[in-house]
Amino acid sequence: METRTCDGGSISTPRGRSLRRGRRARRGRARCAYARDASPSATTASGSSKETRVVMSRGNEENAGVFARYGNKRLHYSEAGLGRGGARARRGIERARAYASDPAAFYLSTDSMDDEEYRVGVLLLNLGGPETLDDVQPFLYNLFADPDIIRLPGPVQFLQGFLANVLSAQRAPKSREAYESIGGGSPLRAITDAQAEALREAIERRGIEANTYVGMRYWKPFTEDAIDAIKRDRVNRLVVLPLYPQFSISTSGSSLRLLEQCFAEDEALAKVRHTVIPSWYQRPGYVRAMSQMIAQTLKTKFDDEKEPIIFFSAHGVPVSYVEKAGDPYKDEMEACVRLIMEDLRSLGVENEHVLAYQSRVGPVEWLKPYTDDTIRELGKKGTKALCAVPISFVSEHIETLEEIDMEYRELAEESGIKKWGRVPALDTDPLFIDDLAEAVIEALPYTTRMSRRKLGKDNVNVPPAEIGELLANYDRAKLAIPVTESSIRRQGRSDEFNGSSNDLVNVSVVTFCILLFLQYAAGANGIFGSFGVFSNW
């Protein structure tokens, strides 16, 4: 257990101004203590002496814009304000501008400076990965059971669970083999934990006591576990930070919809003021960290650093996400690559570059060009050197360690591309972590109150201008229903779903019967024929 205390009685700005506030300042030394992994009794944040020292980094109009601009259409609040939430949107802009002109004064003037003691939390959202080979199939089940990953049409959505069982059983052997080749499990948990700790320290170095929490979507520690810890620690200012630089419905979107559900079902949680940083590919610190990594790899892994094509390989998504559901992923990815290339040019790197998409699953069309096709084409054109850059993810994981380092490297060699180097993932790169810390601090003033709002037929408790506002920019009718906590969690323990042959036979027989019936009822290619389900998974 780790316990830290907050001290000081001032709110200071980087310019050195220190502002004391009456009751808050009179209370003396802080007893704001956080407990990591602690029992409730170890969390002493409710002590009578409450004081927190907060150092605000200076914002600017640009930052303000980031927080006033969400969603697939990149609506500015003022534009978004044409519809639901217009007044709130305008308030968002006013708040952003006020913060930009004087962060400390802004902090003092908002309702966040009430009698409450700050207990700041940062929730890092990530995908999660199997830690052992036994975890692979239940992990895959959780992934395929997510309607943000497999988007079935309304009438057959009830089949999601069955389908997830069948697909996870079908993919597990191939997937297990891949995880085996990288040491028997995903390194994602260890790396994300290290990032969380590094981020906590970076925020602390900036004068703010904060706890960081890791919430994975499909494996341990689950998002719901992180929420439990956030509640136990009685966090009252929460910054939600998906660890994906670019927003996609399938990644950050899915995690945020799960969070929305958690908030909707929990009164206590609904009281936690929070804000979301939806994507951060455009942040100069992240961009610089990436371009430095690339420049370094060009120098160290190639004889002639000017020769390689810089080969950005992003995780793909099905085209329908972008074209039908308004996923901003492709736009953000392209913008991100542009920014990194501009920065590289400023560092004197003039190499050519290419962006392609990897890791497609299933038979539908995914974003193009595909990484494998592109490698073959480059080989045909006589390219001799490639510097691969994993771009959609900030940790080493199966797709860097196995897919890029083994599969694509081999393919490149077969295609005549003899010189190959891969840029490492950022992991805990200090420049990157420092930039995330800045992002969190800039986001803190936007942790506003939650409110109740009706959404469709369900009375959903949606935070304004935060998770709900963000998700409202997508066409909800086209998004499938959120997965509930229980439906995901049930599959979290491999002793509950162990992929035993009995489980599989039962599930497969039932599924097969239902599919046969639907296929028969629909005639021609059948409902699933058009999805190509069961081929290429």
Ligand SMILES: C=CC1=C(C)c2cc3[nH]c(cc4nc(cc5[nH]c(cc1n2)c(C)c5CCC(=O)O)C(CCC(=O)O)=C4C)c(C)c3C=C
């Ligand atoms: C930005 C990153 C990612 C996007 C976008 C994404 C979309 C997406 N993924 C699948 C299917 C699978 N993903 C799998 C693992 C996996 N995916 C990402 C990242 C993105 N996915 C990560 C970080 C991981 C975990 C890696 C680890 O180290 O464990 C898997 C399982 C692995 C395998 O069998 O290949 C599948 C399956 C879809 C269908 C999709 C968009 C709809």
Ligand SMILES: [Fe+2]
């Ligand atoms: Fe994936």
